Amino acid sequence: MLKKCLSCRKEYTISSTHAQYKKMTQNPSALFICDYCSSNMQKDAQASTGLKS
Ligand SMILES: [Zn+2]
Numbered sequence: 004m005l006k007k008c009l010s011c012r013k014e015y016t017i018s019s020t021h022a023q024y025k026k027m028t029q030n031p032s033a034l035f036i037c038d039y040c041s042s043n044m045q046k047d048a049q050a051s052t053g054l055k056s
Contacts, residue, residue: 004028010040 004027007014015037017024026033036044048054 004031006035008037008040009034010036010044013037 004017005014006017006027017027023035027035
């Protein structure tokens, strides 16, 4: 299936091997954020809270 990333607006094909595939099939309206943006967001969250991993 094709999902558009909420953050970068690029479209990604979610295959059955994708980590979020099961979630997307169970809840097709679930918000999708690509791996690239989600890792960026984690970095931002760590930076804003001052936590270091
Ligand atoms: Zn993205």
